[in-house]
Amino acid sequence: MTFRREETVWIPESDLDGMSVDTLAVRAGQIRTGQLEHSDAIFPTSSFVYGSAAQAAARFGGEEPGNIYSRFTNPTVQAFEGRIAAMEGGERAVATASGMSAILSTCMALLKSGDHVICSRGVFGTTNVLFQKYMARFGVETTFVSLTDMEEWQASIRPETRMLFIETPSNPLCEVADMEGLGLLARDNDALFVVDNCFCTPVLQRPLEQGADIVIHSATKYLDGQGRCVGGVVVGSEKMMEEVYGFLRSAGPTMSPFNAWVFQKGLETLPIRMRAHCDNALELALWLEQQPAVERVFYAGLQSHPQHELAKKQQTGFGGVLSFQLKGAREEAWRFIDGTRMISITANLGDVKTTITHPATTTHGRLSPEDKARAGITENLVRISVGIEAVEDLKTDLERGFQALRNESTDNV
Ligand SMILES: Cc1ncc(COP(=O)(O)O)c(C=O)c1O
Numbered sequence: 181m182t183f184r185r186e187e188t189v190w191i192p193e194s195d196l197d198g199m200s201v202d203t204l205a206v207r208a209g210q211i212r213t214g215q216l217e218h219s220d221a222i223f224p225t226s227s228f229v230y231g232s233a234a235q236a237a238a239r240f241g242g243e244e245p246g247n248i249y250s251r252f253t254n255p256t257v258q259a260f261e262g263r264i265a266a267m268e269g270g271e272r273a274v275a276t277a278s279g280m281s282a283i284l285s286t287c288m289a290l291l292k293s294g295d296h297v298i299c300s301r302g303v304f305g306t307t308n309v310l311f312q313k314y315m316a317r318f319g320v321e322t323t324f325v326s327l328t329d330m331e332e333w334q335a336s337i338r339p340e341t342r343m344l345f346i347e348t349p350s351n352p353l354c355e356v357a358d359m360e361g362l363g364l365l366a367r368d369n370d371a372l373f374v375v376d377n378c379f380c381t382p383v384l385q386r387p388l389e390q391g392a393d394i395v396i397h398s399a400t401k402y403l404d405g406q407g408r409c410v411g412g413v414v415v416g417s418e419k420m421m422e423e424v425y426g427f428l429r430s431a432g433p434t435m436s437p438f439n440a441w442v443f444q445k446g447l448e449t450l451p452i453r454m455r456a457h458c459d460n461a462l463e464l465a466l467w468l469e470q471q472p473a474v475e476r477v478f479y480a481g482l483q484s485h486p487q488h489e490l491a492k493k494q495q496t497g498f499g500g501v502l503s504f505q506l507k508g509a510r511e512e513a514w515r516f517i518d519g520t521r522m523i524s525i526t527a528n529l530g531d532v533k534t535t536i537t538h539p540a541t542t543t544h545g546r547l548s549p550e551d552k553a554r555a556g557i558t559e560n561l562v563r564i565s566v567g568i569e570a571v572e573d574l575k576t577d578l579e580r581g582f583q584a585l586r587n588e589s590t591d592n593v
Pocket residue numbers: 278279280281304307347351376378379397398399400410411412
């Protein structure tokens with residue numbers, strides 16, 4: 181039996197109107213084929229067939245909707261797009277091959293030579309490189325400012341400023357931006373406000389409801405949640421997403437159907453995973469604050485965090501990523517990391533498995549020493565993406581790191 185597009189059954193979005201993100205995570209965007217499968221189907225095909233030459237012409241001409249070729253139309257990818265768009269409260273989503281290609285596609289689709297971008301300093305290191313090195317080559321200049329200093333944002337606005345770009349909370353220092361304030365600043369200056377919502381996901385924060393025009397994700401992180409696939413997605417209005425889609429169709433940084441299916445299934449457990457990540461991270465942050473070898477902990481759930489109140493207002497949870505400075509320098513940070521036994525030493529985050537990394541020599545290693553200093557990426561900084569293991573077992577493993585530091589100091593006596 182073969183299936184035609186006409187035989188697939190989309191669950192009408194209107195039936196889910198007003199439902200919570202927990203329900204949308206499980207139900208939104210699903211398509212059903214003539215087999216009436218309960219779980220989402222996967223369509224690993226590069227192209228689609230037509231009933232006639234006239235139908236092929238109508239599809240290519242845009243007169244008839246339907247699948248053409250998986251660089252720009254694939255039902256599994258569309259199902260994932262439909263679900264994440266519903267969860268973010270956006271009109272439409274465009275899935276991409278990676279988080280970085282989601283950022284690149286947004287810039288290529290919506291900026292032009294001569295435009296100016298203002299970007300927060302605390303963004304993921306590769307995002308910084310994309311703006312500073314590559315976008316600059318195409319005549320798009322970027323000014324980097326402190327995520328939390330509104331005066332610096334205001335002072336950096338130019339007549340040609342077309343985009344404000346942030347991550348909140350930031351990676352790895354968990355700084356929190358005032359989204360409402362930045363949204364207003366963007367609107368007043370005819371610029372787009374773009375938020376990388378990778379750390380919170382729509383479960384904890386919905387930037388489109390708080391002043392953002394566009395939300396970006398590295399789906400590689402929490403949306404998958406089990407470290408299996410690389411992918412990204414852009415969410416926003418139909419009009420803007422049509423531009424991003426147009427770029428994707430022409431340039432091809434497309435998400436594969438298999439990855440889309442993995443992300444689609446990942447979204448189903450996202451709400452319960454995010455709550456487990458948040459609970460474990462808060463408990464670990466409080467515990468780390470009490471450790472004698474720790475100089476400072478960065479986590480928005482702590483009372484000591486400078487934007488704790490703002491985070492409470494904007495987010496429904498503080499997320500699963502925290503970082504801390506050890507007393508000492510790179511040597512101590514590396515010794516601590518190497519002292520752990522269970523936690524994975526890897527730069528990925530958002531996994532159910534806890535991961536640990538040294539940002540200064542990994543995720544932010546390509547930044548110049550000056551840029552690192554400005555972004556607060558010190559040599560004694562360690563980042564943990566807290567997973568969903570038993571929190572007591574995580575403490576046991578981190579205690580091995582502290583023990584390694586103590587062993588070294590007694591060896592030196
Ligand atoms: C906040 C943030 N945005 C974007 C990216 C880039 O995503 P990807 O690795 O999927 O290209 C990352 C990757 O670590 C990230 O942490």
